[in-house]
Amino acid sequence: MNTKLFQKDFISTTDWSVEDLNTMLDLAFRLKGDFATGVTHDHILRAKTLYMLFFEESTRTRNSFETGMTQLGGHAVYLTPKATQIDHGENAKDTGIVLSSYGHGIAVRDCRTGIGQKYLYEMAKHADAPIFSMQEDVDHPNQAMADLMTMMELFGRNLRGRKFVISWAYGPKYVRPLSVPQSLVWLMPRFGMDVTLAYPEGYHLMPEVMEKARQFADEADVALTETHDMDAAFEDADFLYPKSWGPIMVTEEEAEVEAMAAKHADWCVTPEKMALAKKSAVYMHCMPVDRGHEATDKVIDSPQSVIYKQAENRLHIQKALMALTMGGRA
Ligand code: CP
Numbered sequence: 001m002n003t004k005l006f007q008k009d010f011i012s013t014t015d016w017s018v019e020d021l022n023t024m025l026d027l028a029f030r031l032k033g034d035f036a037t038g039v040t041h042d043h044i045l046r047a048k049t050l051y052m053l054f055f056e057e058s059t060r061t062r063n064s065f066e067t068g069m070t071q072l073g074g075h076a077v078y079l080t081p082k083a084t085q086i087d088h089g090e091n092a093k094d095t096g097i098v099l100s101s102y103g104h105g106i107a108v109r110d111c112r113t114g115i116g117q118k119y120l121y122e123m124a125k126h127a128d129a130p131i132f133s134m135q136e137d138v139d140h141p142n143q144a145m146a147d148l149m150t151m152m153e154l155f156g157r158n159l160r161g162r163k164f165v166i167s168w169a170y171g172p173k174y175v176r177p178l179s180v181p182q183s184l185v186w187l188m189p190r191f192g193m194d195v196t197l198a199y200p201e202g203y204h205l206m207p208e209v210m211e212k213a214r215q216f217a218d219e220a221d222v223a224l225t226e227t228h229d230m231d232a233a234f235e236d237a238d239f240l241y242p243k244s245w246g247p248i249m250v251t252e253e254e255a256e257v258e259a260m261a262a263k264h265a266d267w268c269v270t271p272e273k274m275a276l277a278k279k280s281a282v283y284m285h286c287m288p289v290d291r292g293h294e295a296t297d298k299v300i301d302s303p304q305s306v307i308y309k310q311a312e313n314r315l316h317i318q319k320a321l322m323a324l325t326m327g328g329r330a
Contacts, residue, residue, distance in 0.1 A: 001026060005324040009124045009131045011117065012139045013187050014212065021145065021190075027320035028149055028313070035071070035316070042073035044327040049103030052134065053079045053086075053095075055110040060287060061134045061142070064314040065107055065322075072319060072327070074104070092119045096127030105326045109134035111177045113248055130325040135179050138209065142321065143286050144183035146313040148191060150306055151239060153313075154282060160192030160222075162238040165277075167230050168199035169294040170267045171244025175257055178245050180286050182209045189217040189224055196225045198233035200264045202247045230267055234276040241284040242269050244294055269295035274304060282306045 001023045013021060034041065050069050052062060062078065069076040081087045086095060099106050106129055110116035116136030124131040133141050151159060166181045181197070182205050188195050195217065197205070204210075204226075217224035227233050234240060246252065247260050274283065283295070283305045291297055299305065 003328075006326075006328045007130050008325050010141060010321055010325065011120045011124060011131060011133045011136075013141045013144060013183065013190075014139075018190055021187075024145060024317065024320045024324060025149055025152065027323060028145075028316040031319050031323070032313070032316040041071060041319075041323070044323050045069065045072035045074035045104070048074040048105075048326055050074060050076045050105045050107060050322065050326070051079055051099045051103055052076055053081075053084070053106065053108045053110075054134070055081060055108075055112065055116070058109060058134070060311050060314050061109060065134065065318055068315055068319040068322060072322060074322075074326075077103075092123040093126040096123035096131070100127035100129035103129060105129050105132065105322065107132040107134045108136070110136050111179065113137050113177070113252065132321065132325075135177070137177055138179055138182060138206065139186070140179040140183045140286070141187075142314060142318055143180060144187045145321075146317045147184065147241070147284060147286070147310055148187060149313045149317055150284070150310045151282075153309070154306065155238070158192070162193045163196065163236060164188045164193040164239045165196045165198065165233050165237040165241060167197075167233055167240070167242040168203045168264075168267060169242040169244050169269060170261060170265045171290040171294045172258065172261050172265075173290050173293070175246035175248070175252065176244050178205055178209075178248055180243060181205060181245055184241060185209065185213040185224070186216060189213065189220050189222050192220055192222060193239075194223040194225075196223075196227060196233045196237070198227050198230050200228060200267065202250045202260055203245065204249055206249065231273065231276055234273055237277040237281050239284060240269070240274070240277055240281055242267075242294060243285055244290060265293075268293060269299045271296070271298050271302070274299055274302070284310060287311055
């Protein structure tokens with residue numbers, strides 16, 4: 001356990017060691033158990049403030065961070081570019097220095113391609129308070145950690161040898177960033193899982209992300225495989241994580257995006273596809289899920305689906321993050 005995490009930024013899981021991440025998981029399990037039994041923790045962040053800056057909308061992330069701050073005794077402030085001077089051009093440095101002189105943490109969601117993660121690291125360079133990613137264009141670290149927590153609850157802490165499948169799925173409603181599949185391809189090999197990444201041609205992830213993921217897989221002595229065949233990927237899997245993302249490495253032009261996606265409407269998870277995996281396999285999704293496109297209701301509402309557990313665990317993993325990085329010292 002590493003107890004020296006006070007004031008540490010959490011922009012990517014890749015900035016934290018496996019020991020650090022296990023410390024967050026240990027505390028998250030404890031806080032979840034206490035929440036279930038009515039044990040309160042409103043002393044940990046008493047009188048402390050978290051600023052939550054959203055460049056894009058959110059259901060889970062906003063409400064789990066805000067609720068988490070309440071439960072730890074602090075206060076969360078919801079900010080958008082429009083509600084601040086960011087829309088008038090105030091930069092990450094000035095915003096970060098000022099907000100961190102008032103409060104104790106700044107969380108940012110910024111999924112602008114090629115901009116988001118750089119904005120967070122720029123803010124972190126200047127702000128005195130820890131900076132947390134609430135999802136950007138590259139990574140969604142709190143989602144991936146909540147997912148890992150869910151998997152450990154179901155299969156135990158040792159996940160070595162388990163097959164984890166990240167698959168593209170058809171989701172025509174809007175273009176989703178690459179950050180969720182990228183956060184998973186980075187995190188799961190470090191916890192001993194063999195990872196298979198399936199996607200149609202044109203939907204590859206960022207080359208530098210894949211390079212780092214291969215390095216993590218080599219270091220952990222696990223397999224990292226890429227395929228364009230969803231059915232083959234599903235075979236013998238323990239964890240199935242099919243979700244939509246945009247062909248962002250190829251185009252973000254709306255008409256092209258729609259035309260490309262329409263060719264792959266059969267990348268929808270059905271009970272027949274689920275049957276290719278192990279009987280004990282679980283269906284995962286970060287939500288919001290595009291029902292009837294990414295997966296059928298039969299799959300999403302089946303006993304194999306753990307999507308609501310994943311969403312629930314956002315609260316506990318983020319409480320652990322905030323307690324470790326914002327609490328502890330007066
Ligand atoms: N999974 C997730 O980040 O959900 P929101 O976009 O609702 O925050």
